[in-house]
Amino acid sequence: MMKILPIEQNQSTNLFIQAPYQKEKIFLSSPHMTGNEMKYINEAFDTNWIAPIGPNVDKFEAELAAYTGAAAGAALSSGTAAIHLALHLLGVGKGDRVFCSSLTFVASANPILYEGAEPVFIDAEEQTWNMSPAALRKAFVASAEEGKLPKAVIVVNLYGQSAQMDELLEICNEYGVPIIEDAAESLGSLYKGRSSGTLGKFGIYSFNGNKIITASSGGMLISNDAQALVKARFLASQAKDPAPYYKHHEVGYNYRMSNILAGVGRAQLEAIEDRVNARRAIYARYAEAFKDIEAIEFQPELEDTRSNRWLSAFTLNTDITALTPENIKRALETEEIESRNIWNPLHQQELFKDAPFYKDGDGEAVSEKIFRCGLCLPSGSNMTAAQQNRVIRVIKNLFNN
Numbered sequence: 077m078m079k080i081l082p083i084e085q086n087q088s089t090n091l092f093i094q095a096p097y098q099k100e101k102i103f104l105s106s107p108h109m110t111g112n113e114m115k116y117i118n119e120a121f122d123t124n125w126i127a128p129i130g131p132n133v134d135k136f137e138a139e140l141a142a143y144t145g146a147a148a149g150a151a152l153s154s155g156t157a158a159i160h161l162a163l164h165l166l167g168v169g170k171g172d173r174v175f176c177s178s179l180t181f182v183a184s185a186n187p188i189l190y191e192g193a194e195p196v197f198i199d200a201e202e203q204t205w206n207m208s209p210a211a212l213r214k215a216f217v218a219s220a221e222e223g224k225l226p227k228a229v230i231v232v233n234l235y236g237q238s239a240q241m242d243e244l245l246e247i248c249n250e251y252g253v254p255i256i257e258d259a260a261e262s263l264g265s266l267y268k269g270r271s272s273g274t275l276g277k278f279g280i281y282s283f284n285g286n287k288i289i290t291a292s293s294g295g296m297l298i299s300n301d302a303q304a305l306v307k308a309r310f311l312a313s314q315a316k317d318p319a320p321y322y323k324h325h326e327v328g329y330n331y332r333m334s335n336i337l338a339g340v341g342r343a344q345l346e347a348i349e350d351r352v353n354a355r356r357a358i359y360a361r362y363a364e365a366f367k368d369i370e371a372i373e374f375q376p377e378l379e380d381t382r383s384n385r386w387l388s389a390f391t392l393n394t395d396i397t398a399l400t401p402e403n404i405k406r407a408l409e410t411e412e413i414e415s416r417n418i419w420n421p422l423h424q425q426e427l428f429k430d431a432p433f434y435k436d437g438d439g440e441a442v443s444e445k446i447f448r449c450g451l452c453l454p455s456g457s458n459m460t461a462a463q464q465n466r467v468i469r470v471i472k473n474l475f476n477n
């Protein structure tokens with residue numbers, strides 16, 4: 077029979093947990109459970125709703141709609157799927173044009189390609205790091221001259237900060253083009269008292285593992301057009317027509333959220349305000365700790381908005397420091413601390429090399445500058461003060477030497 081060693085004699089376990097040179101890893105943003113997740117998962121098991129349909133899915137949709145103030149929500153397998161369905165519902169198809177923020181994760185724009193449409197990328201501005209109204213205006217003027225307006229505009233709320241929605245909406249309304257708000261990173265954020273994600277025709281949230289709340293994976297499409305969401309749920313379940321046999325008249329997708337994962341999402345949503353407060357407190361501690369380091373400029377919070385501060389992100393003023401984001405990232409890495417570059421603007425990606433791009437101003441694109449000078453710090457709501465102090469010490473040491 078195999079002899080099981082007591083744990084203290086198990087060398088590999090000991091090495092990992094106790095060796096003094098093995099520092100505890102600090103992650104950028106790791107899942108933070110509330111303790112209620114198993115309750116809803118067990119409900120799913122007890123009632124045998126182990127399917128992409130069931131009470132947790134219905135309740136998660138209703139609870140998220142209530143929290144954000146949207147008329148309704150459709151729970152989906154991912155935020156990317158939600159963007160895809162939003163484009164589909166707006167009739168975006170082959171050869172159509174779609175405007176999209178450039179400074180974002182590739183998932184914001186991939187669904188444009190799924191539909192065979194053509195992305196046009198819009199630069200960022202300095203006040204929120206999101207879509208520049210000036211650049212959006214230029215793109216619309218050029219498109220109108222060509223006689224080919226976009227079918228939709230995808231506006232991203234980066235790292236939890238809302239874009240200048242009033243200005244963007246005014247331009248889009250002038251041309252009669254709907255906005256899809258990519259609020260994957262901004263659940264819990266506010267724009268002039270309204271929930272981030274509810275200002276456009278459609279909004280999308282993501283519950284991927286590193287987002288402010290997670291269902292391990294998943295997404296939600298929200299809208300004040302409840303009828304459009306009925307259509308979204310239909311498309312997300314293989315577009316099965318109501319009939320006593322299998323009947324289909326249009327293409328569908330397998331995009332519904334699992335009833336088990338919706339249970340995780342429900343428990344997580346109960347804690348959203350706590351999570352926002354925790355991330356904002358983490359940001360506030362960074363801001364306080366680095367207030368004397370002039371070269372560090374955090375992502376601004378626009379007046380009359382509340383960012384959930386999903387990630388505390390800053391740019392380095394390279395006019396006054398010789399340090400680069402890469403220097404900081406490497407120093408943190410040595411101490412087992414994860415940090416991340418800002419999203420690499422999509423207009424710079426090989427994948428989108430043929431896509432037009434409109435800049436905010438005349439010099440270096442704002443999105444390129446934020447990418448070149450920026451960094452995201454560990455911001456998880458479950459990070460302890462001691463852990464955050466480790467992050468702060470490493471960065472302060474770099475600037476003091």
Ligand SMILES: *Cc1c(COP(=O)(O)O)cnc(C)c1O
Pocket residue numbers: 153154155156157180181183184232258260261281282283284294295
């Ligand atoms: C995470 C994210 C997405 C994609 O969400 P998934 O649920 O991972 O598909 C889309 N846009 C942005 C800006 C994101 O950060």
